[in-house]
Amino acid sequence: MKVQVKKSPSKGRDLKIILLKVYSLLHKIYGPQNWWPADSSFEVIVGAILTQNTNWSNVEKAITNLKTDNLLHPLALRNISTNKLAALIRPSGYYNIKTKRLKNFLDFLFSSYGGKLYRMKQTGLETLRKEILGVNGIGPETADSILLYALDKPIFVIDAYTRRITECLKITCQGSKYDDLQLVFMQNLPNDSRLFNEYHALIVAHSKAICKTKPDCEKCILCIEKRRRA
DNA sequence: GACCAGGCACATC
């Protein structure tokens, strides 16, 4: 598989060093993130689906609605009507399609694992990823968020923030495919779910603090460090 | 009022 990586300086050993340096800088600035912001693995899964193309603050409103009705459990959520679920998650946007996606995931969870997340956790990463990607409405980012943050599997999550930061630092080309971008991280970092978890969370923290909708290279410590070393 | 936010599936070419 061809990985679209800029020729210089992000190659081979350099890439490993750069990725670890970026992690080190972010960790020094923002500290441990202890992600995902949720009380349970199931809440992580629901949040991962609800956050698709949506501001997290809107997702929080929907999560709060579900918590208030004590519905953040697989069986409870499986048993409520689609109309009721749609009404509760309305603040997260795209509520009709997300209702279907939540129900699709629950159908999969119950048909394949009897509704038990601990049974999912016992399944190997590659098999489980294929299964989750087979659920209509679950794409690579949502699947990997579930695998890493809900099921503690060592896989790196690529999202809009990750894409933006790697393009800005010229680690990858603009428009790189999801799997290629993921390989850049996974081939150049130790295969450690805790590291992948913390790294992605730090990228989000940094993006929200500095880059937001577009990179602000004047304030960005990563860009400042890059310029200093140039 | 316009723009943006932690995607994804589907239709069309």
Add this chain to the structure above:
DNA sequence: GATGTGCATGGT
């Protein structure tokens, strides 16, 4: 395989 479009709310 690549590109365009629909899905929707709430904050800035």
